[in-house]
Each structure stands twice: as structure tokens, then as C-alpha cells.
Amino acid sequence: MTVALVYGSVRDGRLGIRLVRYLERKLAARGHEVFTVDPNIFQLPLIERRMMDYEVGTAPSAVEQVGDLFASADAFLFVTGEYNYSVPPALSNIVAHYIEQFHHKVAGLASYSYGPFAGVRAMEQLRSLLAGVGLVTTPRSLPVPAVHEVFDENGDTTREDVDSWTNDVLSDLEWYAGALTNARGNGQ
Numbered sequence: 001m002t003v004a005l006v007y008g009s010v011r012d013g014r015l016g017i018r019l020v021r022y023l024e025r026k027l028a029a030r031g032h033e034v035f036t037v038d039p040n041i042f043q044l045p046l047i048e049r050r051m052m053d054y055e056v057g058t059a060p061s062a063v064e065q066v067g068d069l070f071a072s073a074d075a076f077l078f079v080t081g082e083y084n085y086s087v088p089p090a091l092s093n094i095v096a097h098y099i100e101q102f103h104h105k106v107a108g109l110a111s112y113s114y115g116p117f118a119g120v121r122a123m124e125q126l127r128s129l130l131a132g133v134g135l136v137t138t139p140r141s142l143p144v145p146a147v148h149e150v151f152d153e154n155g156d157t158t159r160e161d162v163d164s165w166t167n168d169v170l171s172d173l174e175w176y177a178g179a180l181t182n183a184r185g186n187g188q
């Protein structure tokens with residue numbers, strides 16, 4: 001399947017990119033095509049209008065590009081840090097541009113923090129935000145505390161528990177993506 005990995009930090013020295021690199025490799029190792037929507041690469045404007053509110057073909061080019069990528073995705077995997085107990089603004093901004101591209105699809109959730117709480121407060125807010133754009137979320141998720149200790153700069157880890165939680169999330173993602181792809185294919 002094709003998975004859109006969505007990350008939302010633009011901070012200098014950002015740490016969550018380590019978890020993103022790790023997840024890219026885990027998805028590829030399970031045979032999936034993966035593309036990462038990183039706000040440092042796709043510089044979406046602050047939301048003024050959703051993509052659907054532009055005349056076809058007239059949205060800013062980054063908005064069109066990400067919209068096309070999202071439309072081609074069978075599943076999403078969101079990677080959120082926690083900023084003031086909430087979702088980083090660049091991540092919320094990415095989501096706000098789209099809606100149709102998410103309809104009847106599934107999202108997995110990974111969260112992280114520098115401290116011990118793994119970003120779980122932001123993750124639960126993200127779950128709600130994603131429900132607002134029509135995504136269903138997997139029951140199991142991946143919370144990573146002390147992300148700078150769990151992953152090195154290349155996104156490698158020796159933590160077997162993290163590897164095992166990741167496999168659980170990806171199994172859920174595959175199951176729901178398969179079921180929902182079939183349902184959409186049947187016109188449901």
C-alpha cells in the first residue's frame with residue numbers, strides 16, 4: 001500500500017525527524033511505498049482556504065502537490081510532537097488544507113517528546129482533529145518518550161519494545177487500510 005507519513009515540526013534541531021526516518025524504513029521493510037510530507041520541504045501557506053475551496057488547478061503549487069500525494073495514499077501515519085500539550089501548529093496547518101483526500105481512510109498515530117510523557121496529550125488531540133477530517137484512527141499507537149535517547153541521529157534504535165509497538169501499529173494500519181480500500185472499491 002501507499003502510506004503518507006506526515007510530520008509537523010519546522011524547529012531548528014528538530015528531534016522528531018529521527019522517528020520519521022525510523023518509520024520510513026519500517027514501512028519500506030514491510031513492502032509499502034512511503035512518502036513523507038515534511039513542512040520544511042512542502043512549504044504550505046498558513047491556511048486561508050482549503051484546497052477544495054479553490055477553482056480546480058488554482059491552489060498554490062505546494063497545496064496541489066501535497067493534495068495529489070494525499071489523494072494517492074491508502075493510509076496515513078502522523079508523527080506528532082507536543083507543543084504546549086497540543087499538536088504543533090505546522091502539523092495542524094497541513095491537515096487543515098485538506099478533507100476529501102482523507103475521506104474513509106485510516107491514520108496511525110506516533111507521538112514523541114523530549115521528556116517522559118511521550119507527547120500523549122498531543123496525540124489524543126490529534127486523534128480528535130483527524131476525526132474532524134473523516135479519518136479513522138488505529139486502536140494502537142506509538143508513544144515515544146525521550147526521543148533523543150531512543151533514536152540516534154539516523155533514526156536507529158536498539159529498543160526492542162519500541163520496535164514491537166511499531167509493528168503493532170503498522171499491523172493495525174495494514175488491516176484497516178485493506179478493509180477500507182475494499183469498502184471504497186465496492187462503492188461504500
Ligand SMILES: Cc1cc2nc3c(=O)[nH]c(=O)nc-3n(C[C@H](O)[C@H](O)[C@H](O)COP(=O)(O)O)c2cc1C
Pocket residue numbers: 009010011013014015016017081082083084085086112113114115116117118119
Ligand atoms: C513551543 C514548545 C512547546 C513545548 N511543549 C511541550 C509540552 O507541552 N510537552 C512536552 O512533553 N514537551 C514540550 N516541548 C518539548 C518538546 O517535547 C521537544 O522540544 C521536542 O524535541 C519537540 O519536537 P521537535 O524537536 O520535533 O520539534 C515543547 C517544545 C516547544 C518548542
